[in-house]
Amino acid sequence: MTESTPDIEISRRRLLGTVGAAGAAGLALGATGGALAHSALTGETATTGAAGSAGALSSLGSTQVAFHGDRQAGITTPMQSKGHLVAFDLAPGAGRAEAVALMRRWSETARRLMAGETAPTADTGIALDAGPSSLTVTFGFGHSFFDRTGLTARRPVALDPLPEFSGDRLDPRRSNGDLWIQIGADDALVAFHALRALQKDAGEAARVRWQMNGFNRSPGATAEPMTARNLMGQVDGTGNPKPSDPDFDKRIFVPGSGPGPAEHAWMAGGSYAVVRRIRMLLDDWDKQSPQKQEQVIGRRKADGAPLTGGTETTKLDLDRLGPDGRQVIPANAHARISAPEQNGGAAMLRRPFSYHDGFGEDGSPDAGLLFICWQADPLRGFVPVQRKLDRGDALSEFIRHEASGLYAVPPGPRPGEYVGAHLLEG
Numbered sequence: 001m002t003e004s005t006p007d008i009e010i011s012r013r014r015l016l017g018t019v020g021a022a023g024a025a026g027l028a029l030g031a032t033g034g035a036l037a038h039s040a041l042t043g044e045t046a047t048t049g050a051a052g053s054a055g056a057l058s059s060l061g062s063t064q065v066a067f068h069g070d071r072q073a074g075i076t077t078p079m080q081s082k083g084h085l086v087a088f089d090l091a092p093g094a095g096r097a098e099a100v101a102l103m104r105r106w107s108e109t110a111r112r113l114m115a116g117e118t119a120p121t122a123d124t125g126i127a128l129d130a131g132p133s134s135l136t137v138t139f140g141f142g143h144s145f146f147d148r149t150g151l152t153a154r155r156p157v158a159l160d161p162l163p164e165f166s167g168d169r170l171d172p173r174r175s176n177g178d179l180w181i182q183i184g185a186d187d188a189l190v191a192f193h194a195l196r197a198l199q200k201d202a203g204e205a206a207r208v209r210w211q212m213n214g215f216n217r218s219p220g221a222t223a224e225p226m227t228a229r230n231l232m233g234q235v236d237g238t239g240n241p242k243p244s245d246p247d248f249d250k251r252i253f254v255p256g257s258g259p260g261p262a263e264h265a266w267m268a269g270g271s272y273a274v275v276r277r278i279r280m281l282l283d284d285w286d287k288q289s290p291q292k293q294e295q296v297i298g299r300r301k302a303d304g305a306p307l308t309g310g311t312e313t314t315k316l317d318l319d320r321l322g323p324d325g326r327q328v329i330p331a332n333a334h335a336r337i338s339a340p341e342q343n344g345g346a347a348m349l350r351r352p353f354s355y356h357d358g359f360g361e362d363g364s365p366d367a368g369l370l371f372i373c374w375q376a377d378p379l380r381g382f383v384p385v386q387r388k389l390d391r392g393d394a395l396s397e398f399i400r401h402e403a404s405g406l407y408a409v410p411p412g413p414r415p416g417e418y419v420g421a422h423l424l425e426g
Protein backbone atom coordinates (compact mmCIF):
# COMPACT_ATOMS: atom_id res chain seq x y z
CA MET A 1 0.00 0.00 0.00
CA THR A 2 1.41 3.40 -0.85
CA GLU A 3 0.53 6.95 0.08
CA SER A 4 1.27 9.30 -2.82
CA THR A 5 1.76 12.98 -3.49
CA PRO A 6 3.17 14.07 -6.85
CA ASP A 7 6.66 13.98 -5.34
CA ILE A 8 6.52 11.41 -2.60
CA GLU A 9 5.68 7.78 -2.22
CA ILE A 10 6.04 6.19 1.17
CA SER A 11 5.25 2.63 1.98
CA ARG A 12 2.72 2.97 4.79
CA ARG A 13 3.62 -0.42 6.24
CA ARG A 14 7.27 0.53 6.50
CA LEU A 15 6.59 4.05 7.70
CA LEU A 16 4.29 2.99 10.49
CA GLY A 17 5.63 -0.43 11.19
CA THR A 18 9.36 -0.58 11.05
CA VAL A 19 10.95 2.85 10.88
CA GLY A 20 11.05 5.45 13.61
CA ALA A 21 10.61 9.17 13.14
CA ALA A 22 14.32 9.78 12.45
CA GLY A 23 14.43 7.17 9.72
CA ALA A 24 11.17 8.30 8.17
CA ALA A 25 12.88 11.41 6.83
CA GLY A 26 14.97 9.14 4.64
CA LEU A 27 12.03 7.29 3.17
CA ALA A 28 10.55 9.78 0.79
CA LEU A 29 12.37 10.76 -2.35
CA GLY A 30 10.34 12.20 -5.18
CA ALA A 31 11.69 11.85 -8.70
CA THR A 32 11.65 15.64 -9.02
CA GLY A 33 12.91 16.71 -5.63
CA GLY A 34 15.12 13.82 -4.62
CA ALA A 35 18.43 15.70 -4.68
CA LEU A 36 17.21 17.92 -1.87
CA ALA A 37 17.01 14.93 0.44
CA HIS A 38 20.74 14.24 0.29
CA SER A 39 21.36 14.67 4.00
CA ALA A 40 18.44 12.44 4.88
CA LEU A 41 19.84 9.77 2.59
CA THR A 42 23.32 9.82 3.99
CA GLY A 43 22.29 10.02 7.63
CA GLU A 44 22.60 7.20 10.13
CA THR A 45 20.46 4.11 9.81
CA ALA A 46 17.41 3.94 12.00
CA THR A 47 16.24 0.39 12.32
CA THR A 48 13.33 -0.10 14.67
CA GLY A 49 10.85 -2.85 15.19
CA ALA A 50 11.88 -6.44 15.81
CA ALA A 51 15.48 -6.65 14.71
CA GLY A 52 16.06 -9.42 12.23
CA SER A 53 12.37 -10.05 11.63
CA ALA A 54 11.08 -10.04 8.07
CA GLY A 55 10.42 -6.46 6.94
CA ALA A 56 12.60 -4.75 9.58
CA LEU A 57 14.61 -2.34 7.49
CA SER A 58 17.14 0.40 8.08
CA SER A 59 16.32 3.80 6.61
CA LEU A 60 18.84 2.99 3.85
CA GLY A 61 17.00 -0.18 2.88
CA SER A 62 13.54 1.32 3.10
CA THR A 63 14.25 4.53 1.16
CA GLN A 64 12.00 4.55 -1.87
CA VAL A 65 12.14 6.76 -4.95
CA ALA A 66 8.89 7.44 -6.81
CA PHE A 67 8.54 5.74 -10.20
CA HIS A 68 5.70 8.00 -11.35
CA GLY A 69 6.11 11.74 -11.65
CA ASP A 70 6.91 14.62 -14.01
CA ARG A 71 10.45 13.35 -14.44
CA GLN A 72 11.96 9.91 -14.49
CA ALA A 73 13.83 8.96 -11.36
CA GLY A 74 17.62 8.75 -11.50
CA ILE A 75 18.30 12.24 -12.83
CA THR A 76 18.06 14.50 -9.79
CA THR A 77 17.95 11.57 -7.34
CA PRO A 78 21.04 11.59 -5.06
CA MET A 79 23.80 9.41 -6.54
CA GLN A 80 23.56 5.83 -5.35
CA SER A 81 26.46 3.60 -4.32
CA LYS A 82 25.92 1.00 -7.03
CA GLY A 83 25.04 1.44 -10.71
CA HIS A 84 24.51 -0.60 -13.85
CA LEU A 85 24.26 0.82 -17.34
CA VAL A 86 22.92 -1.41 -20.06
CA ALA A 87 22.10 -0.80 -23.72
CA PHE A 88 19.87 -3.05 -25.83
CA ASP A 89 19.26 -3.38 -29.54
CA LEU A 90 15.86 -4.51 -30.75
CA ALA A 91 16.08 -8.04 -32.14
CA PRO A 92 16.01 -8.53 -35.92
CA GLY A 93 12.37 -8.31 -37.02
CA ALA A 94 11.22 -6.53 -33.86
CA GLY A 95 9.51 -3.18 -34.49
CA ARG A 96 7.10 -0.79 -32.88
CA ALA A 97 4.64 -3.38 -31.53
CA GLU A 98 7.43 -5.31 -29.83
CA ALA A 99 8.87 -2.05 -28.49
CA VAL A 100 5.49 -1.10 -26.97
CA ALA A 101 5.16 -4.49 -25.29
CA LEU A 102 8.74 -4.30 -24.03
CA MET A 103 8.36 -0.80 -22.56
CA ARG A 104 5.16 -1.95 -20.83
CA ARG A 105 6.96 -4.94 -19.30
CA TRP A 106 10.01 -2.94 -18.30
CA SER A 107 7.92 -0.15 -16.77
CA GLU A 108 5.88 -2.56 -14.68
CA THR A 109 9.01 -4.33 -13.45
CA ALA A 110 10.70 -0.99 -12.64
CA ARG A 111 7.60 0.27 -10.81
CA ARG A 112 7.39 -2.83 -8.67
CA LEU A 113 11.07 -3.13 -7.86
CA MET A 114 11.37 0.58 -7.01
CA ALA A 115 8.50 0.04 -4.55
CA GLY A 116 10.39 -2.85 -2.94
CA GLU A 117 8.11 -5.50 -4.42
CA THR A 118 9.12 -8.64 -6.29
CA ALA A 119 9.40 -8.74 -10.08
CA PRO A 120 6.08 -9.47 -11.84
CA THR A 121 7.25 -12.85 -13.14
CA ALA A 122 9.64 -15.50 -11.80
CA ASP A 123 11.39 -13.31 -9.27
CA THR A 124 14.90 -14.58 -8.58
CA GLY A 125 14.85 -13.74 -4.86
CA ILE A 126 18.16 -11.89 -5.08
CA ALA A 127 16.82 -8.76 -3.38
CA LEU A 128 14.57 -10.34 -0.78
CA ASP A 129 15.08 -8.72 2.67
CA ALA A 130 16.72 -5.54 1.38
CA GLY A 131 13.85 -3.14 0.63
CA PRO A 132 14.00 -0.75 -2.34
CA SER A 133 17.30 0.80 -1.17
CA SER A 134 16.72 3.94 -3.31
CA LEU A 135 16.50 1.87 -6.48
CA THR A 136 15.97 3.92 -9.62
CA VAL A 137 15.47 2.63 -13.15
CA THR A 138 15.76 5.22 -15.94
CA PHE A 139 14.94 4.48 -19.59
CA GLY A 140 16.23 6.22 -22.72
CA PHE A 141 15.95 5.87 -26.51
CA GLY A 142 18.98 6.01 -28.82
CA HIS A 143 19.14 7.46 -32.35
CA SER A 144 18.77 4.05 -34.02
CA PHE A 145 15.55 3.23 -32.10
CA PHE A 146 13.48 5.58 -34.24
CA ASP A 147 14.30 4.04 -37.61
CA ARG A 148 13.81 0.56 -36.20
CA THR A 149 10.30 1.42 -35.02
CA GLY A 150 9.16 3.59 -37.95
CA LEU A 151 9.24 6.70 -35.78
CA THR A 152 11.92 8.65 -37.62
CA ALA A 153 9.66 11.72 -37.92
CA ARG A 154 9.49 11.87 -34.13
CA ARG A 155 13.24 11.78 -33.60
CA PRO A 156 14.38 15.09 -32.10
CA VAL A 157 17.30 16.91 -33.73
CA ALA A 158 18.92 16.95 -30.29
CA LEU A 159 19.48 13.21 -30.72
CA ASP A 160 21.70 13.65 -33.79
CA PRO A 161 25.01 11.82 -33.27
CA LEU A 162 27.59 13.67 -31.20
CA PRO A 163 30.48 15.16 -33.20
CA GLU A 164 33.81 13.34 -33.18
CA PHE A 165 36.40 14.73 -30.81
CA SER A 166 40.13 14.47 -31.53
CA GLY A 167 40.83 12.61 -28.29
CA ASP A 168 38.11 9.99 -28.83
CA ARG A 169 39.16 6.36 -28.85
CA LEU A 170 35.64 4.96 -29.02
CA ASP A 171 34.72 1.29 -29.21
CA PRO A 172 31.54 1.08 -31.33
CA ARG A 173 30.55 -2.22 -29.70
CA ARG A 174 30.35 -0.49 -26.33
CA SER A 175 28.67 2.66 -27.66
CA ASN A 176 25.13 3.79 -28.61
CA GLY A 177 22.26 1.23 -28.79
CA ASP A 178 18.51 1.38 -29.51
CA LEU A 179 17.53 1.47 -25.82
CA TRP A 180 19.41 2.44 -22.68
CA ILE A 181 18.72 1.72 -19.02
CA GLN A 182 20.43 3.29 -16.03
CA ILE A 183 19.99 1.40 -12.75
CA GLY A 184 21.10 2.84 -9.40
CA ALA A 185 20.63 1.56 -5.83
CA ASP A 186 22.28 1.79 -2.45
CA ASP A 187 22.53 -1.99 -2.25
CA ALA A 188 24.51 -4.09 -4.74
CA LEU A 189 22.06 -7.02 -4.65
CA VAL A 190 19.08 -4.75 -5.24
CA ALA A 191 20.84 -3.19 -8.22
CA PHE A 192 21.83 -6.54 -9.76
CA HIS A 193 18.36 -7.93 -9.12
CA ALA A 194 16.88 -5.11 -11.20
CA LEU A 195 19.44 -5.61 -13.97
CA ARG A 196 18.70 -9.32 -14.16
CA ALA A 197 14.92 -8.86 -14.08
CA LEU A 198 15.01 -6.28 -16.88
CA GLN A 199 17.35 -8.41 -18.98
CA LYS A 200 14.99 -11.39 -18.60
CA ASP A 201 12.04 -9.16 -19.50
CA ALA A 202 13.72 -8.30 -22.81
CA GLY A 203 12.99 -11.88 -23.92
CA GLU A 204 13.05 -12.25 -27.67
CA ALA A 205 12.41 -8.56 -28.29
CA ALA A 206 15.84 -7.08 -27.56
CA ARG A 207 19.42 -8.15 -26.95
CA VAL A 208 22.05 -6.67 -24.70
CA ARG A 209 24.46 -4.58 -26.77
CA TRP A 210 26.76 -3.52 -23.92
CA GLN A 211 26.70 -3.38 -20.16
CA MET A 212 28.83 -1.53 -17.59
CA ASN A 213 28.97 -1.55 -13.80
CA GLY A 214 29.78 1.38 -11.55
CA PHE A 215 29.92 2.51 -7.96
CA ASN A 216 30.04 5.52 -5.69
CA ARG A 217 30.71 6.03 -2.03
CA SER A 218 28.17 4.35 0.28
CA PRO A 219 25.76 6.60 2.11
CA GLY A 220 26.89 7.02 5.69
CA ALA A 221 30.58 6.30 4.96
CA THR A 222 31.64 9.84 5.77
CA ALA A 223 30.99 11.66 9.03
CA GLU A 224 28.95 14.26 7.15
CA PRO A 225 27.37 14.07 3.71
CA MET A 226 29.91 15.43 1.21
CA THR A 227 30.56 15.65 -2.51
CA ALA A 228 31.83 12.31 -3.82
CA ARG A 229 35.42 11.68 -4.89
CA ASN A 230 36.40 10.03 -8.17
CA LEU A 231 39.19 7.46 -8.68
CA MET A 232 41.75 10.24 -9.20
CA GLY A 233 40.96 11.27 -5.64
CA GLN A 234 39.33 14.56 -6.58
CA VAL A 235 36.18 15.98 -5.08
CA ASP A 236 33.96 15.77 -8.18
CA GLY A 237 30.53 17.38 -8.58
CA THR A 238 30.98 20.71 -6.80
CA GLY A 239 30.10 22.94 -9.75
CA ASN A 240 26.93 21.04 -10.61
CA PRO A 241 23.81 23.16 -11.09
CA LYS A 242 21.52 22.90 -8.05
CA PRO A 243 17.78 22.16 -8.22
CA SER A 244 17.31 25.42 -6.28
CA ASP A 245 18.97 27.49 -9.07
CA PRO A 246 16.33 29.58 -10.84
CA ASP A 247 17.31 28.24 -14.29
CA PHE A 248 17.90 24.60 -13.23
CA ASP A 249 14.81 23.16 -14.90
CA LYS A 250 15.40 25.11 -18.09
CA ARG A 251 18.95 23.84 -18.38
CA ILE A 252 18.33 20.21 -17.52
CA PHE A 253 14.80 19.41 -18.75
CA VAL A 254 13.11 19.91 -22.12
CA PRO A 255 10.55 22.71 -21.78
CA GLY A 256 6.86 21.85 -21.73
CA SER A 257 6.04 24.19 -24.57
CA GLY A 258 8.28 25.89 -27.05
CA PRO A 259 9.20 26.48 -30.64
CA GLY A 260 9.92 22.81 -31.41
CA PRO A 261 7.80 20.79 -33.86
CA ALA A 262 4.70 19.05 -32.46
CA GLU A 263 6.20 15.63 -33.35
CA HIS A 264 8.74 16.17 -30.58
CA ALA A 265 6.28 17.17 -27.85
CA TRP A 266 6.65 13.70 -26.31
CA MET A 267 10.01 14.84 -24.91
CA ALA A 268 8.53 17.75 -22.90
CA GLY A 269 9.76 17.27 -19.32
CA GLY A 270 12.39 14.78 -20.50
CA SER A 271 16.15 15.18 -20.63
CA TYR A 272 19.10 14.06 -22.76
CA ALA A 273 21.73 11.79 -21.25
CA VAL A 274 25.28 11.81 -22.60
CA VAL A 275 27.15 8.71 -21.46
CA ARG A 276 30.92 8.40 -21.85
CA ARG A 277 33.13 5.63 -20.56
CA ILE A 278 36.26 7.58 -19.67
CA ARG A 279 39.28 5.53 -18.67
CA MET A 280 41.64 7.16 -16.21
CA LEU A 281 45.33 6.53 -16.88
CA LEU A 282 45.89 6.10 -13.18
CA ASP A 283 49.50 4.87 -13.33
CA ASP A 284 50.48 8.15 -15.02
CA TRP A 285 48.22 10.22 -12.78
CA ASP A 286 49.49 8.71 -9.55
CA LYS A 287 53.08 9.63 -10.52
CA GLN A 288 52.22 13.34 -10.53
CA SER A 289 52.97 15.44 -7.45
CA PRO A 290 49.92 16.68 -5.50
CA GLN A 291 50.78 20.23 -6.68
CA LYS A 292 50.76 19.16 -10.34
CA GLN A 293 47.47 17.28 -9.84
CA GLU A 294 45.91 20.42 -8.38
CA GLN A 295 47.16 22.56 -11.29
CA VAL A 296 45.55 20.13 -13.74
CA ILE A 297 42.12 20.62 -12.15
CA GLY A 298 42.47 24.13 -10.66
CA ARG A 299 41.16 22.99 -7.28
CA ARG A 300 42.74 21.64 -4.10
CA LYS A 301 42.74 17.89 -3.75
CA ALA A 302 42.12 17.83 0.00
CA ASP A 303 38.84 19.72 0.03
CA GLY A 304 38.00 20.68 -3.57
CA ALA A 305 38.43 24.42 -2.89
CA PRO A 306 39.58 26.60 -5.82
CA LEU A 307 43.33 27.28 -5.99
CA THR A 308 42.38 30.93 -5.50
CA GLY A 309 41.24 30.11 -1.96
CA GLY A 310 38.16 29.71 0.18
CA THR A 311 36.17 26.54 0.65
CA GLU A 312 34.76 23.97 -1.76
CA THR A 313 31.80 26.18 -2.62
CA THR A 314 33.78 29.44 -3.11
CA LYS A 315 33.58 30.73 -6.67
CA LEU A 316 36.71 30.32 -8.81
CA ASP A 317 38.57 33.64 -9.19
CA LEU A 318 39.60 33.11 -12.79
CA ASP A 319 41.32 36.52 -13.11
CA ARG A 320 43.62 36.24 -10.09
CA LEU A 321 47.35 36.43 -10.85
CA GLY A 322 50.05 35.01 -8.56
CA PRO A 323 53.22 36.82 -7.41
CA ASP A 324 54.93 35.50 -10.57
CA GLY A 325 52.32 37.28 -12.71
CA ARG A 326 50.79 34.01 -13.93
CA GLN A 327 47.18 32.93 -13.54
CA VAL A 328 46.67 31.10 -10.22
CA ILE A 329 44.16 28.80 -11.94
CA PRO A 330 46.10 27.84 -15.08
CA ALA A 331 44.72 28.56 -18.54
CA ASN A 332 44.41 24.82 -19.24
CA ALA A 333 42.97 23.81 -15.83
CA HIS A 334 39.95 21.52 -16.21
CA ALA A 335 37.72 23.53 -13.87
CA ARG A 336 38.48 26.78 -15.75
CA ILE A 337 37.81 25.36 -19.22
CA SER A 338 34.59 23.63 -18.21
CA ALA A 339 33.17 26.53 -16.17
CA PRO A 340 29.80 27.74 -17.53
CA GLU A 341 31.05 31.37 -17.68
CA GLN A 342 33.76 30.22 -20.10
CA ASN A 343 31.21 28.46 -22.31
CA GLY A 344 28.42 30.96 -22.84
CA GLY A 345 26.54 29.57 -19.83
CA ALA A 346 26.61 25.95 -21.12
CA ALA A 347 25.76 23.71 -18.18
CA MET A 348 24.96 20.09 -17.50
CA LEU A 349 24.13 17.96 -14.47
CA ARG A 350 26.93 15.43 -13.98
CA ARG A 351 25.82 12.25 -12.23
CA PRO A 352 28.57 9.67 -12.79
CA PHE A 353 29.59 6.30 -11.41
CA SER A 354 33.20 5.18 -11.03
CA TYR A 355 34.10 1.84 -12.58
CA HIS A 356 36.83 -0.76 -12.19
CA ASP A 357 37.06 -3.80 -14.49
CA GLY A 358 40.31 -5.41 -13.36
CA PHE A 359 43.91 -4.88 -14.45
CA GLY A 360 45.52 -5.15 -17.89
CA GLU A 361 48.46 -7.42 -18.66
CA ASP A 362 50.78 -4.51 -17.99
CA GLY A 363 49.22 -4.10 -14.54
CA SER A 364 47.37 -0.89 -15.33
CA PRO A 365 43.86 -0.63 -13.90
CA ASP A 366 40.93 -0.63 -16.32
CA ALA A 367 39.21 2.00 -14.23
CA GLY A 368 37.69 5.43 -14.59
CA LEU A 369 34.43 7.26 -14.81
CA LEU A 370 31.10 6.25 -16.31
CA PHE A 371 30.47 9.92 -17.04
CA ILE A 372 26.73 10.61 -17.32
CA CYS A 373 25.51 14.15 -17.81
CA TRP A 374 21.97 15.46 -18.17
CA GLN A 375 20.80 18.49 -20.12
CA ALA A 376 17.84 19.93 -21.98
CA ASP A 377 19.90 20.04 -25.18
CA PRO A 378 23.31 18.38 -25.68
CA LEU A 379 24.23 21.06 -28.23
CA ARG A 380 24.00 23.61 -25.44
CA GLY A 381 25.43 21.40 -22.69
CA PHE A 382 27.93 18.62 -23.30
CA VAL A 383 29.01 19.40 -26.88
CA PRO A 384 30.42 22.95 -26.52
CA VAL A 385 32.17 22.09 -23.26
CA GLN A 386 33.69 18.86 -24.61
CA ARG A 387 34.82 20.71 -27.77
CA LYS A 388 36.76 23.10 -25.60
CA LEU A 389 38.12 20.41 -23.27
CA ASP A 390 39.20 18.41 -26.33
CA ARG A 391 41.34 21.33 -27.51
CA GLY A 392 43.16 22.34 -24.36
CA ASP A 393 42.31 20.49 -21.13
CA ALA A 394 45.31 19.62 -18.93
CA LEU A 395 43.35 16.53 -17.81
CA SER A 396 43.30 15.06 -21.38
CA GLU A 397 46.77 13.58 -20.91
CA PHE A 398 45.43 11.42 -18.09
CA ILE A 399 42.10 10.19 -19.50
CA ARG A 400 40.79 8.38 -22.59
CA HIS A 401 37.17 8.43 -23.85
CA GLU A 402 36.51 4.78 -24.76
CA ALA A 403 32.74 4.59 -25.37
CA SER A 404 29.89 7.01 -25.97
CA GLY A 405 26.12 7.18 -26.10
CA LEU A 406 23.42 9.80 -26.37
CA TYR A 407 19.85 8.99 -25.29
CA ALA A 408 16.51 10.78 -25.24
CA VAL A 409 15.06 10.16 -21.79
CA PRO A 410 11.32 10.86 -21.86
CA PRO A 411 9.40 12.39 -18.94
CA GLY A 412 8.23 10.25 -16.05
CA PRO A 413 5.10 8.14 -16.49
CA ARG A 414 1.74 9.04 -14.92
CA PRO A 415 0.09 6.30 -12.85
CA GLY A 416 -1.13 3.62 -15.26
CA GLU A 417 1.23 4.74 -18.03
CA TYR A 418 4.44 3.16 -19.21
CA VAL A 419 7.65 5.06 -19.98
CA GLY A 420 7.69 6.32 -23.57
CA ALA A 421 3.94 5.86 -24.17
CA HIS A 422 3.62 9.37 -25.63
CA LEU A 423 6.31 8.59 -28.17
CA LEU A 424 5.12 5.12 -29.08
CA GLU A 425 1.39 5.77 -29.08
CA GLY A 426 0.96 9.56 -29.30
Ligand SMILES: C=CC1=C(C)c2cc3[nH]c(cc4nc(cc5[nH]c(cc1n2)c(C)c5CCC(=O)O)C(CCC(=O)O)=C4C)c(C)c3C=C
Nearest residue numbers: 234235236237238239240278335338339340369385386399
Ligand atom coordinates in the same frame (compact mmCIF):
# COMPACT_ATOMS: atom_id res chain seq x y z
C1 LIG B 1 32.24 17.64 -21.32
C2 LIG B 1 32.05 17.53 -20.07
C3 LIG B 1 33.00 17.00 -19.06
C4 LIG B 1 33.77 15.86 -19.08
C5 LIG B 1 33.86 14.84 -20.19
C6 LIG B 1 34.46 15.79 -17.84
C7 LIG B 1 35.35 14.79 -17.45
C8 LIG B 1 35.98 14.70 -16.20
N1 LIG B 1 35.93 15.60 -15.19
C9 LIG B 1 36.68 15.18 -14.12
C10 LIG B 1 36.88 15.83 -12.89
C11 LIG B 1 36.36 17.08 -12.53
N2 LIG B 1 35.51 17.85 -13.27
C12 LIG B 1 35.23 19.01 -12.58
C13 LIG B 1 34.38 20.01 -12.98
C14 LIG B 1 33.64 20.01 -14.16
N3 LIG B 1 33.73 19.15 -15.23
C15 LIG B 1 32.81 19.46 -16.18
C16 LIG B 1 32.59 18.81 -17.38
C17 LIG B 1 33.23 17.64 -17.80
N4 LIG B 1 34.10 16.88 -17.11
C18 LIG B 1 32.08 20.59 -15.71
C19 LIG B 1 30.95 21.27 -16.45
C20 LIG B 1 32.59 20.94 -14.47
C21 LIG B 1 32.10 22.08 -13.58
C22 LIG B 1 32.75 23.36 -13.88
C23 LIG B 1 32.22 24.49 -13.03
O1 LIG B 1 31.02 24.56 -12.80
O2 LIG B 1 33.00 25.31 -12.57
C24 LIG B 1 35.95 18.98 -11.35
C25 LIG B 1 35.96 20.09 -10.30
C26 LIG B 1 34.90 19.93 -9.27
C27 LIG B 1 33.52 20.05 -9.80
O3 LIG B 1 33.02 21.12 -10.08
O4 LIG B 1 32.91 19.00 -9.99
C28 LIG B 1 36.63 17.78 -11.30
C29 LIG B 1 37.50 17.26 -10.19
C30 LIG B 1 37.20 13.92 -14.50
C31 LIG B 1 38.10 13.09 -13.61
C32 LIG B 1 36.78 13.63 -15.77
C33 LIG B 1 37.02 12.44 -16.62
C34 LIG B 1 37.42 11.28 -16.19
Ligand SMILES: [Fe+2]
Nearest residue numbers: 334335338350
Ligand atom coordinates in the same frame (compact mmCIF):
# COMPACT_ATOMS: atom_id res chain seq x y z
FE1 LIG C 1 34.98 17.45 -15.27
